[in-house]
Amino acid sequence: MAEPAGIVGNPDDPPLVRKLRQFVTLTPGETAALAALGQPLRTARARTTLLPQGQTSGTAVLLHDGWAIRHRTLVDGRRQIIDFVVPGDLCDPSSFMLPHRDFAITAVTSVRFALVEPADVLALLRDSTRLGALLWWLEAQEEYILRAHLVAVGRMNALERIAYLIWELWSRLSAVGLAKDNSFILPATQDLLADATGLSHVHVSRTLGQMARDGLIQRQDHHYRLLDLQRLMRLAQVDRTARRPQLPATVREHLSQARR
């Protein structure tokens, strides 16, 4: 089967299943349980808020299609984007572990998604420690991205932050087969990039222009192409500690021993 690197399995499977299958063989029961999480499928238009901030309920969102953001808005309107949500992201499995949601989830493009209730995930945990470990692993990846984001926003300048953001998104999309040939579609306004990086939209515009003039990237509309991946990664200080997700051997062993 000729598939994009790392992508295995039936394209009719929901993106979460396809994502996990890259790393582990799922039993039919597990596949069914995961697929059931994604029902019923809902749709929303761009800019719709899927889940508001400050709500007490613990519903999570499983994104099938499109882009969304997790963000927090301060009382005076300043906004920080926590991260971007792309297809296959369960966003976030642990949210119902806390009494209040401290952020909102908003669609960037039109999206297809499912609402996941706490009981569904808790039942999954109770019935399969294997799936529990996998969900935990997804959670660990999310936290990993969050840490890198914090480092970028806290200690990097505008050029480095934007280089990092572009690399991160390219890298995440590559991992699910949504980036071809060093280029990808980033359906976010510069306003959104600003809120993600902690900059102003004006400065994002200037910096992107600079990057294009320097031959780092090329862009038209929302299509970005990475012209010099090495330099981009050096700018973003991406090293061997920041790579495509990978299931550690110890966890792989554990999964093969666990009851299914």
Place this chain on the structure above:
Amino acid sequence: MAEPAGIVGNPDDPPLVRKLRQFVTLTPGETAALAALGQPLRTARARTTLLPQGQTSGTAVLLHDGWAIRHRTLVDGRRQIIDFVVPGDLCDPSSFMLPHRDFAITAVTSVRFALVEPADVLALLRDSTRLGALLWWLEAQEEYILRAHLVAVGRMNALERIAYLIWELWSRLSAVGLAKDNSFILPATQDLLADATGLSHVHVSRTLGQMARDGLIQRQDHHYRLLDLQRLMRLAQVDRTARRPQLPATVREHLSQARR
């Protein structure tokens, strides 16, 4: 028993057990399993690196006593503190879910701690979905703190960031009984506060001075007292979505049904 609010149980129990007992009743078996995680107890002097950055192993740290930081250092020496680690923190249970550690753990004071091996935690997960859910909940809290930290660093000014940091630390220490009467000991140099907030140590000094002059806080050496908690929380934009940790009812129910 007259105990500080929220603190229950035998002071001889390891701090992780005491922390969890605030929220759930542990069986003797669970207590023993958790206590076993904390063995053997090691000690390290201030400024010692407990676990370096970039290592491939997945060992985690369970802190019993003292303060530590999780931080990432860039190639040119710029450093971002991810968060502070206080007694009872399992830091972090998910680290062995990723192939490389992207941050270092360094003692701030002299510390007592245990190294936790992946196999130990994975065995815990396999044997008790209850403990698995609790560990996941701790993880969710960690991520919650991380998100708030990102918002502060990305979208708040120096005064607000430092107000937030002080509130966060006070609030976490209160939750484990280490802050009495609106005051606490913060054994961090201003250099560390700078690396946590993404500021320079000079500006941290100025801002802390300002806060003291404004009657927000009082400090001598590393002893901080919050003089106007309301104003501090307003500055830090701490609202009902940012409160003392709490186990949601759905999770509590789940735990009571799960096999022990």
Place this chain on the structure above:
DNA sequence: CGGACTGTTGATCAAGGTCAACCTCTGTGG
């Protein structure tokens, strides 16, 4: 006594924010 470490304060500087003008593109209603 001298040096290292921490914190404070002043002087100067620069990265990036703010404000504003303007341009293009797209959709809309007369």
Place this chain on the structure above:
DNA sequence: CCACAGAGGTTGACCTTGATCAACAGTCCG
């Protein structure tokens, strides 16, 4: 078919926040 409005983006002018550099003071410790 055109006028207009609104969103997104770019660029210039100016300003503010906080960084940098430097001097100095207090404390601890060999």
